[in-house]
Amino acid sequence: MNKRKxxxxxxxxxxxxxxxxxxxxxxxxxxITANSPTECFACLEKQKPNLIILDVMMVRxxxxxxxSRELKRNPATKDIPILMLSAVDQKYPEFxxxxxxxxxxxxxxxxxxxxxxxxxxxxxxxxxxxKELP
Amino acid sequence: xxxxxLILDSDKSVVGKLTEALAADGCQVDSVEQxxxxxxxxxxxxxxxxxxxxxxxxxKGYDLIPVVKSIDRxxxxxxxxxxxxxxxASRVREQGIFFYAIKPLDMKEMKLAVRNALRAxxxxxxxxxxxxxxxxxxxxxxxxxxxxxxxxILKLTRTAVSRMAKSGELPASQIGQGWRFLRNxxxxxxxxxxxxxxxxxxxxxxxxxxxxxxxxxRRLRIVSCNSAxxxxxxxxxxxxxxxxxxxxxxxxxxxxxxxxCPARQAFKTERPVKFMHVNYDAEGRxxxxxxxxxxxxxxxxxxxxxxxxxxxNTEIYNLNRHxxxxxxxxxxxxxxxxxxxxxxxxxxxxxxxSKTIVxxxxxxMLLASLSSLKMMQDMISNYLLTSKGKSGQVQFxxxxxxxxxxxxxxxxxxxxxxxxxxxxxxxxxxQGGRPVRCDRDLMRIAVGNLINNAIKYGTTGTRIECTVNVxxxxxxxxxxxxxxxxxxxxxxxxxxxxTRFDTTGxxxxxxxxxxxxMIAGLHDGEVRAESGFIIEGRPVSYxxxxxxxxxxxxxxxxxxxFARFTLxxxxxxxx
Numbered sequence: 001m002n003k004r005k006x007x008x009x010x011x012x013x014x015x016x017x018x019x020x021x022x023x024x025x026x027x028x029x030x031x032i033t034a035n036s037p038t039e040c041f042a043c044l045e046k047q048k049p050n051l052i053i054l055d056v057m058m059v060r061x062x063x064x065x066x067x068s069r070e071l072k073r074n075p076a077t078k079d080i081p082i083l084m085l086s087a088v089d090q091k092y093p094e095f096x097x098x099x100x101x102x103x104x105x106x107x108x109x110x111x112x113x114x115x116x117x118x119x120x121x122x123x124x125x126x127x128x129x130x131k132e133l134p
Numbered sequence: 135x136x137x138x139x140l141i142l143d144s145d146k147s148v149v150g151k152l153t154e155a156l157a158a159d160g161c162q163v164d165s166v167e168q169x170x171x172x173x174x175x176x177x178x179x180x181x182x183x184x185x186x187x188x189x190x191x192x193x194k195g196y197d198l199i200p201v202v203k204s205i206d207r208x209x210x211x212x213x214x215x216x217x218x219x220x221x222x223a224s225r226v227r228e229q230g231i232f233f234y235a236i237k238p239l240d241m242k243e244m245k246l247a248v249r250n251a252l253r254a255x256x257x258x259x260x261x262x263x264x265x266x267x268x269x270x271x272x273x274x275x276x277x278x279x280x281x282x283x284x285x286x287i288l289k290l291t292r293t294a295v296s297r298m299a300k301s302g303e304l305p306a307s308q309i310g311q312g313w314r315f316l317r318n319x320x321x322x323x324x325x326x327x328x329x330x331x332x333x334x335x336x337x338x339x340x341x342x343x344x345x346x347x348x349x350x351x352r353r354l355r356i357v358s359c360n361s362a363x364x365x366x367x368x369x370x371x372x373x374x375x376x377x378x379x380x381x382x383x384x385x386x387x388x389x390x391x392x393x394x395c396p397a398r399q400a401f402k403t404e405r406p407v408k409f410m411h412v413n414y415d416a417e418g419r420x421x422x423x424x425x426x427x428x429x430x431x432x433x434x435x436x437x438x439x440x441x442x443x444x445x446x447n448t449e450i451y452n453l454n455r456h457x458x459x460x461x462x463x464x465x466x467x468x469x470x471x472x473x474x475x476x477x478x479x480x481x482x483x484x485x486x487x488s489k490t491i492v493x494x495x496x497x498x499m500l501l502a503s504l505s506s507l508k509m510m511q512d513m514i515s516n517y518l519l520t521s522k523g524k525s526g527q528v529q530f531x532x533x534x535x536x537x538x539x540x541x542x543x544x545x546x547x548x549x550x551x552x553x554x555x556x557x558x559x560x561x562x563x564x565q566g567g568r569p570v571r572c573d574r575d576l577m578r579i580a581v582g583n584l585i586n587n588a589i590k591y592g593t594t595g596t597r598i599e600c601t602v603n604v605x606x607x608x609x610x611x612x613x614x615x616x617x618x619x620x621x622x623x624x625x626x627x628x629x630x631x632x633t634r635f636d637t638t639g640x641x642x643x644x645x646x647x648x649x650x651x652m653i654a655g656l657h658d659g660e661v662r663a664e665s666g667f668i669i670e671g672r673p674v675s676y677x678x679x680x681x682x683x684x685x686x687x688x689x690x691x692x693x694x695x696f697a698r699f700t701l702x703x704x705x706x707x708x709x
Contacts, residue, residue: 013470015502019477022499026481026490065170115469116476120484 056086321375396427566604606705619695
């Protein structure tokens with residue numbers, strides 16, 4: 001039996017975490033969740049996920065950006081792909097987040113998706129980042 | 135407390151020089167290299183003035199300006215750049231900043247700009263040089279002019295000026311054998327004299343205009359202006375006439391770029407121009423103005439002055455900006471609530487994914503979706519009611535209502551999915567079952583918001599207690615929850631618009647309690663909040679815990695908290 005890949009989800013919205021966890025687990029992955037940057041780094045000390053799904057968390061603070069940069073700076077985590085999610089674009093329309101994704105100094109994430117995102121679309125991107133899709 | 139200046143600049147030598155210069159002025163200076171740190175510090179109210187370098191790591195400094203202003207629109211922003219191009223200057227100035235400086239920076243100028251910025255931001259006490267005080271010695275000398283200077287200003291011969299000074303027609307002081315004049319008084323005399331000759335109708339017309347009007351000479355000094363112009367800046371005439379227009383309007387020590395200055399453009403092109411320009415009033419607040427510059431030609435056909443007509447559109451501009459911010463804020467919260475519903479429902483609707491979601495999990499996802507949609511419904515309702523309230527369009531119809539049967543119980547039935555999701559229970563105690571007089575629809579919204587608030591901020595698995603006391607036609611509705619509580623110093627602020635505390639993981643627009651207060655007001659009633667700790671099963675207010683010695687030594691961080699809201703509508707017969 002193949003070992004299930006591990007996905008770490010970081011979001012301060014517990015409802016969204018719960019919904020997305022059910023979807024990702026239903027698609028055959030193991031999921032651990034974190035509600036804040038502190039919890040995120042605590043999880044990473046215990047185990048290394050295959051993928052990180054990270055909310056920008058811009059309403060409360062800009063943690064999502066800082067977390068992504070910190071992850072990419074750390075040799076232990078820099079190779080873990082990051083999928084960033086947010087509902088932020090309406091609050092800060094001056095920023096073009098999707099096109100900024102990949103900018104190593106500003107937004108070093110592999111993919112950026114606007115919320116709300118459908119379950120099927122999310123799973124497709126998860127599979128792509130885990131190299132299960134071409 | 136020292137004034138706190140934050141610098142974002144990746145050039146360490148510039149940061150070092152600025153820090154040294156501003157620290158000598160008593161400022162507490164901090165520097166960061168990451169734009170996200172700027173946002174964090176502004177959000178935490180740790181910044182009294184901000185110095186942003188355009189060339190910052192990862193992002194252009196001017197891109198941060200709207201983000202910073204959306205968090206705290208009053209923090210004054212000074213922008214620096216090594217790029218002296220007009221394009222960059224325009225891009226920066228159109229954001230509505232306090233000051234713009236080109237590198238290499240003049241530390242004396244930067245100190246002055248920061249002092250004025252801190253004064254304009256009105257967050258801490260500084261002494262410094264402001265409008266009307268002189269920066270350079272040369273300006274001080276030019277306040278007092280001799281006969282030759284007076285004749286240049288008045289466009290009269292020196293003989294005429296001396297004669298008029300001697301006869302008292304001109305305000306002057308005799309010092310030795312010569313006459314001395316105050317520049318400002320000469321300009322004032324010129325203006326009053328103009329009103330007494332054939333130009334007096336023009337002066338009268340200018341004085342009746344709501345728009346500010348200023349006449350600027352080729353050295354960009356204000357020759358004349360009307361009262362509306364003075365009122366917009368809140369500066370007396372004698373401190374404006376003869377002053378550079380950029381110091382009076384923009385609190386700047388340097389003129390604006392030609393491409394953004396109506397006066398300079400009109401002088402250069404010799405044609406009328408129109409610009410949107412940011413001026414500053416006496417408190418340093420931004421005024422967004424449409425400025426028309428009209429070149430005025432002398433007898434030789436040369437443009438000697440520019441007439442600027444300034445229409446202050448600040449109210450409209452701020453309303454638009456606030457509306458934009460509100461729409462963005464509300465849209466963001468709505469998107470957050472929508473995200474869970476879309477995730478759940480799309481998973482259930484997906485042929486492949488739905489097969490992996492069975493039994494109880496399926497029920498949980500449906501309940502969660504319904505719960506999210508109800509939250510969205512409430513958010514939209516509150517937002518619309520707030521908008522109507524601000525424009526005076528709320529319809530109020532008082533009717534005889536059974537508070538328990540017509541309002542409390544139906545609201546609880548609507549919110550049942552939310553109760554179930556958090557495994558919470560509700561009890562309702564009614565004392566005095568008589569009908570009351572209120573607007574049923576509005577009261578449903580108010581009670582709904584209070585109950586919704588208790589669910590959101592209450593602890594999972596706890597009980598919410600509602601009490602209804604009816605007295606005459608009036609009543610009190612009280613709701614108690616065990617949860618995150620309300621900070622002791624925010625019991626009044628909790629009813630302010632867009633106010634939320636301890637919002638980690640909790641969706642909301644911060645409008646629910648504001649709407650409750652609005653509805654209470656429409657009924658001539660009020661709503662109040664209480665909070666504290668639950669000690670041995672009993673609610674104890676913060677005040678009691680502080681003052682009663684039996685609670686001294688209690689570890690507050692280990693205690694559960696409560697919140698109680700009481701909405702009261704008076705008995706109108708008694709009033």
